[in-house]
Amino acid sequence: RFDSIAMAAPDAILGLTEAFNADTRPDKMNLSVGVYKDASGVTPIMKCVKAAERKLIEDETTKGYLTIDGLPDYREAVREMVFGDQVPSERVAIVQAPGGTGALSVAGGFLARQCSGGPGGPLRIFVPTPTWANHNAIMQDAGLLVENYSYLGSDRRTLDFDAMLEDLRTKPKPGEVVLLHACCHNPTGVDPTAAQWKAIASVIAERGLLPLLDFAYQGFGDGLDQDAAGLRTILDHVDEAIVCSSYSKNFGLYSERVGAVGLVTASAEATKASLSQLKKVVRSNYSNPPRHGAAIVATVLADADLTASWKEELETMRLRITHLREQFVAGMSEQAGAPDFTFLLNQKGMFSFSGLTPMQVDELKNKYGIYIVGSGRINVAGMSEDRMDWLCSAVADVIGN
Numbered sequence: 001r002f003d004s005i006a007m008a009a010p011d012a013i014l015g016l017t018e019a020f021n022a023d024t025r026p027d028k029m030n031l032s033v034g035v036y037k038d039a040s041g042v043t044p045i046m047k048c049v050k051a052a053e054r055k056l057i058e059d060e061t062t063k064g065y066l067t068i069d070g071l072p073d074y075r076e077a078v079r080e081m082v083f084g085d086q087v088p089s090e091r092v093a094i095v096q097a098p099g100g101t102g103a104l105s106v107a108g109g110f111l112a113r114q115c116s117g118g119p120g121g122p123l124r125i126f127v128p129t130p131t132w133a134n135h136n137a138i139m140q141d142a143g144l145l146v147e148n149y150s151y152l153g154s155d156r157r158t159l160d161f162d163a164m165l166e167d168l169r170t171k172p173k174p175g176e177v178v179l180l181h182a183c184c185h186n187p188t189g190v191d192p193t194a195a196q197w198k199a200i201a202s203v204i205a206e207r208g209l210l211p212l213l214d215f216a217y218q219g220f221g222d223g224l225d226q227d228a229a230g231l232r233t234i235l236d237h238v239d240e241a242i243v244c245s246s247y248s249k250n251f252g253l254y255s256e257r258v259g260a261v262g263l264v265t266a267s268a269e270a271t272k273a274s275l276s277q278l279k280k281v282v283r284s285n286y287s288n289p290p291r292h293g294a295a296i297v298a299t300v301l302a303d304a305d306l307t308a309s310w311k312e313e314l315e316t317m318r319l320r321i322t323h324l325r326e327q328f329v330a331g332m333s334e335q336a337g338a339p340d341f342t343f344l345l346n347q348k349g350m351f352s353f354s355g356l357t358p359m360q361v362d363e364l365k366n367k368y369g370i371y372i373v374g375s376g377r378i379n380v381a382g383m384s385e386d387r388m389d390w391l392c393s394a395v396a397d398v399i400g401n
């Protein structure tokens with residue numbers, strides 16, 4: 001029975017990490033997986049997180065199950081952070097989920113069960129080209145039909161906004177779902193401008209589409225508030241939306257699996273019914289979410305000092321990424337014959353599309369032990385200030401060949 005099972009293809013990004021770990025070269029560098037690293041190459045635990053954990057260990061009295069929708073204080077903190085006073089609380093259903101991935105999966109399950117597609121067909125969700133590869137897998141598994149809309153231009157550096165808008169105007173039918181990266185688009189780092197967000201929001205509203213915002217990198221682009229601007233614009237234009245948020249990156253809680261679904265409805269009654277259906281999806285899947293990570297976020301955000309410390313630490317991470325980007329661009333400009341990389345300065349967040357070809361990516365791995373995803377996506381946070389000259393000359397070398 002199990003003898004005939006075929007091997008699944010390894011995950012393109014996590015597979016690279018396995019190869020990286022097995023690489024014995026001491027000067028190897030991992031620019032593939034989307035994890036923040038500090039100057040010493042470590043993914044640190046934030047001080048505010050450690051402080052919250054100490055408090056939790058002292059105060060925690062039970063390991064009993066959470067309710068299906070999660071920790072109340074966490075859900076309230078998420079509501080405030082994502083929706084603030086923009087949407088009245090009775091119009092928002094929040095469900096804690098295991099990471100942004102879990103949130104997307106719960107949202108997909110809810111949509112597949114509760115929202116109909118065309119006659120006889122599954123509901124369609126439109127994702128940008130390119131997008132985080134897991135979007136396709138998660139939404140397909142949930143039972144949605146995944147379609148694409150244009151996003152990155154043929155220069156592979158900028159948004160092809162006309163093509164994007166044209167696709168949103170013509171491809172999805174009213175009621176169908178459009179997935180948008182709220183900020184720090186993964187894998188390209190290319191985000192719409194404020195004016196472009198307005199035009200996107202108008203088309204979504206005019207056409208009666210349902211926006212699903214993937215909000216995994218708040219605080220990594222231009223700042224906590226600034227990174228919510230696109231989401232705010234969308235919410236200004238529609239009565240119904242879904243926001244899947246993740247606190248893996250901005251709290252550094254990757255392995256604790258902290259995320260949430262925030263579902264905006266047009267009425268208090270719709271909120272209650274939708275929440276009950278979201279809970280059904282959770283119940284038959286993992287029953288109820290893990291406590292620890294959500295309790296950390298709730299503890300930090302309930303304490304003014306810890307919140308201030310969190311914002312400061314997050315800002316330090318954001319500025320480090322910006323600085324590395326600038327340093328890389330400057331470093332490349334000093335390499336004789338290397339192309340201009342200034343376009344990287346317009347890209348936001350941890351990732352950038354470098355324009356490196358699969359062959360160049362391969363050569364960087366084989367010759368230098370520098371690991372980059374085949375698409376040329378670079379995790380800027382994996383760079384090292386001290387080794388920037390080495391990195392730039394390696395990149396120049398493979399481009400020159």
Ligand code: PMP
Nearest residue numbers: 034099100101132186216246248
């Ligand atoms: N959405 C995007 C765009 C992501 O890049 C990621 C993480 N790589 C997620 C969602 C999921 O995040 P989490 O690790 O919290 O599941």
